[in-house]
Amino acid sequence: MKIGMLTGGGDCPGLNAVIRAVVRKGVFHYKDQFVGFLEGWRGLLENKTMVLDLSTVGGILPRGGTILRTSRTNPSKHPGGIEQCAATLQKHQIEALIAIGGDDTLSVAQKLHEQGIRVVGVPKTIDNDLSGTDFTFGFDTACNVVCESIDRLHTTAEAHNRVMVVEVMGRDAGWIALYSGIAGGADAILIPERPFDLDKVAESIRQRHERGRYFSIVVVAEGAKFSPQAGGGSPVPQDMGKDEFGHAKLGGIANILAREIETRTGFETRAVVLGHIQRGGSPSAFDRVLATRYGLGAIDMIHRQEFGRMAALRSNKIVSIPLKEAIAKNRTVDQEMIEMVDGLFEEVADKEPA
Numbered sequence: 001m002k003i004g005m006l007t008g009g010g011d012c013p014g015l016n017a018v019i020r021a022v023v024r025k026g027v028f029h030y031k032d033q034f035v036g037f038l039e040g041w042r043g044l045l046e047n048k049t050m051v052l053d054l055s056t057v058g059g060i061l062p063r064g065g066t067i068l069r070t071s072r073t074n075p076s077k078h079p080g081g082i083e084q085c086a087a088t089l090q091k092h093q094i095e096a097l098i099a100i101g102g103d104d105t106l107s108v109a110q111k112l113h114e115q116g117i118r119v120v121g122v123p124k125t126i127d128n129d130l131s132g133t134d135f136t137f138g139f140d141t142a143c144n145v146v147c148e149s150i151d152r153l154h155t156t157a158e159a160h161n162r163v164m165v166v167e168v169m170g171r172d173a174g175w176i177a178l179y180s181g182i183a184g185g186a187d188a189i190l191i192p193e194r195p196f197d198l199d200k201v202a203e204s205i206r207q208r209h210e211r212g213r214y215f216s217i218v219v220v221a222e223g224a225k226f227s228p229q230a231g232g233g234s235p236v237p238q239d240m241g242k243d244e245f246g247h248a249k250l251g252g253i254a255n256i257l258a259r260e261i262e263t264r265t266g267f268e269t270r271a272v273v274l275g276h277i278q279r280g281g282s283p284s285a286f287d288r289v290l291a292t293r294y295g296l297g298a299i300d301m302i303h304r305q306e307f308g309r310m311a312a313l314r315s316n317k318i319v320s321i322p323l324k325e326a327i328a329k330n331r332t333v334d335q336e337m338i339e340m341v342d343g344l345f346e347e348v349a350d351k352e353p354a
């Protein structure tokens with residue numbers, strides 16, 4: 001079979017492991033041929049391709065990024081874009097397409113599927129917020145990077161009696177903040193699912209310092225928001241533009257929080273924005289295995305003719321679920337998890353109304 005493959009959206013460690021697994025099993029077991037489309041959906045719009053064979057996937061397992069490169073191109077935002085994608089596939093006589101991406105990339109895959117294109121999806125997002133699958137690859141690596149950073153920040157925070165506010169990725173979901181905050185022993189974890197009140201955050205830090213600790217670590221997801229009681233909305237002015245899928249470009253919440261925490265507590269506070277360091281570099285062993293399993297699952301799905309579906313991890317098994325289910329909504333941190341993690345922190349009482 002002649003199969004196309006692309007990676008779309010933000011990159012994450014493990015993409016190359018998926019590509020390698022698909023090509024190896026495709027060549028060794030099914031005698032498939034592959035065409036790589038470059039830079040996500042842009043490759044289909046602009047007919048940008050590369051050869052994908054055993055030699056081009058050689059040595060890529062430990063490499064971060066993606067040999068297919070990626071972009072946030074949305075064909076629906078280009079006149080006749082979806083039809084152009086279909087035409088490019090036809091031109092290359094592609095019989096099936098593997099789209100590796102998050103909800104944006106997979107929503108385009110679903111549109112192509114509705115046009116009769118034979119598509120299989122592989123879930124990818126560093127944020128770990130894709131529905132229908134327990135974990136996405138890249139998330140574990142990101143958590144390891146953040147956890148190591150928190151460990152490092154601990155020693156310098158302790159040396160200087162400082163509060164450190166660490167900003168991590170997570171636009172709509174706080175999985176990275178929560179997991180790395182737990183693993184790194186953070187003193188406050190702020191996530192989009194649980195809007196926060198700065199006065200309470202500052203008070204909890206003050207109480208901790210009263211107990212004899214003289215430094216604190218606050219981990220904040222870039223998409224965290226104020227609680228309705230604290231005025232609601234994002235602390236960050238949303239004026240940095242939007243991508244083709246309509247997502248605001250985030251970043252900067254740690255600087256705002258650091259300033260406010262210092263004003264409220266009087267403790268010297270610094271902000272650290274980890275940014276794209278979380279997405280770069282070599283995948284962890286866990287992510288290499290997970291990404292490989294997804295790739296092997298996807299190529300099998302193609303040969304079982306399970307189109308319009310995505311490979312998913314459920315209870316440590318690779319299964320196939322409808323693309324529609326995966327893109328229906330974000331998988332955010334559930335209330336049960338939030339309440340369990342609350343057990344780690346001292347409760348801060350509401351202030352008496354003045």
Ligand code: F6P
Pocket residue numbers: 009010011125126127169170171222250279
């Ligand atoms: O892909 C998800 C994500 O990593 C978000 O956590 C983050 O807000 C965004 O991508 C950053 O996007 P970009 O790489 O386009 O700056």
